[in-house]
């Protein structure tokens with residue numbers, strides 16, 4: 107990419123922000139015990155404010171409102187592969203000032219262009235033409251997904267580019283392990299891992315843009331609706347390549363924000379009655395799903411999964427490469443997202459540890475992208491949060507403590523469940539736990555290597571283990587719907603694998619041979635140490651060798667360590 111058109115980067119999240127986070131760890135560690143985070147003087151009643159809280163932190167509501175507005179001013183353009191960036195931007199700027207833009211590669215080159223003003227998008231769309239195609243069967247649905255053609259040269263095909271455009275995929279585990287092995291400490295490795303995998307600023311913008319494009323489809327029926335991303339796309343724990351969870355929010359239209367009637371005459375909408383809220387949600391998703399499948403350009407392979415506990419439609423958005431799950435009436439999940447985001451923003455070690463544990467779990471097959479008896483990323487994140495609450499002193503507060511700190515504007519009851527917790531970071535007292543991310547990782551493995559899963563349940567609301575209320579191998583209380591177990595799907599074999607892997611990693615973490623930085627490389631192969639060694643294929647707990655070539659790279663010393671561990675377990 108030409109230097110003059112380097113990709114714009116914000117510092118809210120993305121590569122580069124981890125270093126900033128670590129500086130915050132440092133500042134944080136020097137604060138007094140029990141002191142409050144420097145108070146951000148915002149009115150508690152203004153929940154959706156966009157005022158920056160301390161250290162530039164914003165509430166998820168504020169971030170979402172800002173991002174959604176940016177996405178509305180943006181277009182997604184498929185470009186031909188030899189596009190000259192300067193010429194392209196000059197051509198578009200006829201419609202108005204361009205605020206930000208970036209190019210990315212996904213089986214061809216795409217550009218995300220954010221105009222400074224909404225009118226520019228309208229002007230651009232006004233000037234766009236319907237393609238001349240041989241078939242007459244095109245669906246005349248105009249959207250902000252466009253294609254750039256050069257009629258002079260006849261160039262229109264979008265092949266992979268020879269120019270530099272960012273890929274939107276995660277680096278391979280082997281690449282990351284090489285990078286980790288070049289670091290000088292475990293803490294540096296943890297930071298490096300997070301930086302390698304976290305969603306980039308551009309990827310987050312693209313996620314909001316896809317939501318905005320889909321909103322335009324749903325707006326055909328519900329003009330005032332919004333589509334908001336939730337889950338790992340926005341909670342701060344998203345890894346490049348993670349799915350895009352979307353929530354069709356009709357609250358602004360339906361009775362959720364109903365006005366109190368005033369005396370005298372008034373007009374009401376006549377509305378159709380559904381059989382139940384669930385049936386209405388299923389019908390809405392079914393109809394919107396049909397529109398997405400048949401009208402929305404770029405959306406393919408739609409499946410309606412309407413009988414799930416949380417009905418959804420799943421499809422792929424080809425230009426972005428995102429696997430999308432669209433839900434409606436899923437406000438509890440939005441609340442869980444907000445809670446996870448808050449915990450991640452409270453202390454930078456939370457994100458570092460969640461990222462590292464998620465990556466460790468994925469590498470060892472503890473989690474999977476395929477639904478099944480595996481531990482989910484959400485469950486795993488709750489396990490990390492619980493572990494951090496159990497530190498002495500605790501690193502993060504319990505959910506009950508966050509509820510007790512809530513102001514009147516934070517009150518939230520969804521379907522009878524109390525989802526109240528404080529939204530203002532400034533009101534949350536933190537304690538002076540000074541453990542480093544590397545120490546915490548080791549303690550995490552120790553903690554779960556011997557956790558009494560057979561008797562106890564994990565509960566981040568109380569921050570202490572509770573007696574298991576039901577027979578399930580793994581019981582993790584749903585933070586808001588407290589009678590539910592978020593890990594109900596996990597079977598005994600999967601839990602056993604997880605425990606055995608924790609035991610193995612806890613043991614490896616104590617081996618100075620494995621944990622000592624290896625500065626010298628042998629030939630071109632770096633020796634994997636520290637976190638990279640923990641990500642090597644495991645041989646315990648019936649964990650199969652996943653890939654022969656990966657196994658082949660285990661260093662001799664590590665193999666002998668694992669063999670001795672194996673014999674120790676057998677004894």
Ligand code: GTP
Nearest residue numbers: 336337338339348349351439442443483484584592
């Ligand atoms: P990945 O997609 O695996 O990266 O993580 P994710 O956090 O996005 O998980 P997932 O896509 O499975 O779910 C999206 C969001 O829905 C989560 O972040 C939670 O906020 C919520 N969620 C998922 N599973 C549960 C559950 O069992 N109970 C509750 N209350 N919320 C859930």
Ligand code: MG
Nearest residue numbers: 337338349351
């Ligand atoms: Mg997700």
